[in-house]
Amino acid sequence: MKIAAIAAMTTALLAAPAFAEGDAAEGEKEFKKCKSCHMIVDGDNTIVKGGKTGPNLFGLPGRVAGVGDFRYGNSLAAVGETGLAWDEAEFVAYVADPKAWLKEKLDDSSAKSKMSFKLRDADDAANIWAYLVSVSPES
Numbered sequence: 001m002k003i004a005a006i007a008a009m010t011t012a013l014l015a016a017p018a019f020a021e022g023d024a025a026e027g028e029k030e031f032k033k034c035k036s037c038h039m040i041v042d043g044d045n046t047i048v049k050g051g052k053t054g055p056n057l058f059g060l061p062g063r064v065a066g067v068g069d070f071r072y073g074n075s076l077a078a079v080g081e082t083g084l085a086w087d088e089a090e091f092v093a094y095v096a097d098p099k100a101w102l103k104e105k106l107d108d109s110s111a112k113s114k115m116s117f118k119l120r121d122a123d124d125a126a127n128i129w130a131y132l133v134s135v136s137p138e139s
C-alpha cells in the first residue's frame with residue numbers, strides 16, 4: 001500500500017513538464033546577463049554586486065511589481081498599484097519583452113519600460129527565477 005503510494009508520487013513527479021522546474025545553478029550563471037543593471041543585495045550582504053540602472057532584485061519572488069527603493073517608470077509603478085506580485089509566469093513574460101508586458105497589463109499601447117533588455121529564452125528565464133528564489137528569504 002505504502003510502496004504503491006510512493007510509486008504513484010514518483011510517477012507524478014517524473015511526469016511534471018521539464019520547463020516548470022528552473023535550475024538555480026544555471027540561473028546563477030545566466031544572471032550575468034542581468035548584473036550590469038541589477039544587483040542582489042540584502043542589507044549589508046551583497047549576494048551579487050551589480051549595476052544600479054535597475055532595481056535590486058533581492059526578494060523579488062512575491063514582491064509587488066514596481067515598488068521599492070528605485071525610481072521606477074510610471075508604467076511599471078502603475079502595474080504595481082494593481083497589486084500584481086511577481087511569480088514565475090509573470091517574471092518569464094516580463095523579461096521576454098518588458099514593454100509588451102506593460103502594454104498588455106495596462107491595456108495601454110503607450111506604456112513605456114525603463115528596462116530595454118529582453119531575455120527571449122523562457123528556459124533561461126525560469127532558471128534565473130529559480131536562482132532568485134534560492135537567494136531570497138523563505139516566505
Ligand code: HEC
Binds near residue numbers: 095
Ligand atoms: C540595461 C539594463 C538592464 C538589464 C540588462 C536588465 N534589466 Fe531588468 N530592469 C532594468 C530597469 C531600468 C528596470 C526598471 C523598469 C521600469 O521601471 O520600467 C528593470 C526592472 C526589472 C524587473 C522589475 C523589478 C521590480 O521591482 O518590479 C525585473 C523582474 C527585472 N528587471 C529582471 C531582469 C532580469 C532577470 C534581467 C536579466 C535577464 C534584467 N532584468 C536585465 C534594467 C535592466
